[in-house]
Amino acid sequence: MRELSVSEQRYQAVLAVIAEGHTVTEVAARFGVSRQTMHAWLAKYEAGGLEGLGDGSHRPRSCPRQMSAVAPWMLAYNAEHIAGR
Numbered sequence: 001m002r003e004l005s006v007s008e009q010r011y012q013a014v015l016a017v018i019a020e021g022h023t024v025t026e027v028a029a030r031f032g033v034s035r036q037t038m039h040a041w042l043a044k045y046e047a048g049g050l051e052g053l054g055d056g057s058h059r060p061r062s063c064p065r066q067m068s069a070v071a072p073w074m075l076a077y078n079a080e081h082i083a084g085r
Helices: 006-018 024-031 035-052 071-083
Strands: none
Touching: 006 024, 006 035, 024 035
């Protein structure tokens, strides 16, 4: 018997709640996750079906400390003019 993928395991958990009528608490305990995680999986399934249950990107949406393309130019410009006082 082959091992189930993460998406397939999540799908089984979602089906246990939706189709089989088990409570979120029961299924969460059986799959070793929190109730909040089960609710997140249910929401992802409703929004995107089986594909929605896959792992998403872990890439941050933004990097607040990243300099824009203009910032190095402004730093050089400011350094010249402040030093030239």
